[in-house]
Amino acid sequence: MNLSALKAVFQRDLKLALSYKLDFIIRTFSSFFSVVLWYYLSLFLKPNSSVTGTNDYFTYVIVGMALLGYINVMLYTFSHKIRNDQLLGTLEMVVASPSRFSLIIFSSAIWEFLFETFDLLVFIIFAILFGAKFVVGSYIALILTFILTMISFGSLGIISASFLMVFKKGEPVTPFIAAFFALLGNVFFPTKILPPILNTLSLFIPLPYSATAFRKIMVDGAIFFDVLPEIQALTIFSIILLPIALISLNFSIRIARRYGLLGAY
Secondary structure: OOHHHHHHHHHHHHHHHHOOOHHHHHHHHHHHHHHHHHHHHHHHOOOOHHHHOOOOHHHHHHHHHHHHHHHHHHHHHHHHHHHHHHHHOOHHHHHHOOOOHHHHHHHOOHHHHHHHHHHHHHHHHHHHHOOOOOOOOOHHHHHHHHHHHHHHHHHHHHHHHHHHHHHOOOOOOHHHHHHHHHHHOOOOOOHHHOOHHHHHHHHHOOHHHHHHHHHHHHOOOOOHHHHHHHHHHHHHHHHHHHHHHHHHHHHHHHHHHHOOOOOOO
């Protein structure tokens, strides 16, 4: 692995981010207003605990929103980076560099991942100040669930970026996927209240398993074996999606090279 390439990409993204200092302030206030919004909505909305599994809807939805933030980073970051390189005319040079393109595109998510972690910490702090209650039952289960979730959705983000590299027309698929996941992902409400066909569809996407596992661990204080079914499901998604992502990325590079698409946008 060429760590110098990874370092160079990270330094580039860091310098770009630091050149927009106002963005830090804006994102902090966005986290605050999001927490305030869901706090007052939770006072208005009182779902039956037999449906949500808890009387604390505020904490329930905070966990879902925090997870959704990371999901959006993994779905959008790779395609955004490729699109920027297309517009700047640097994509061809990046692909032709000695470093593996898969390493470069993975490293392009590092800064966004760290920035989203900062947002998450701010978001969680505000949520705790407004009364959200967290009891982590197992840090091993929490970390493993997080890693498997990022692999699953990072793979989907790479597949979307591969589509963009060849067809050039923005992201016709990713916004639909993000909205579809928000509906079926157990983020704002349990999937079991959906119509049977949608509830069945939710079994074939990783987000409901992630959201359920995180709530069990962070809200209910569940230990590793309590979330083993969700971890097993996320492992299966990771094993399936990651090879598909790498294959689609390599295939799109070959197609782009063959038809001279790397220098076009």
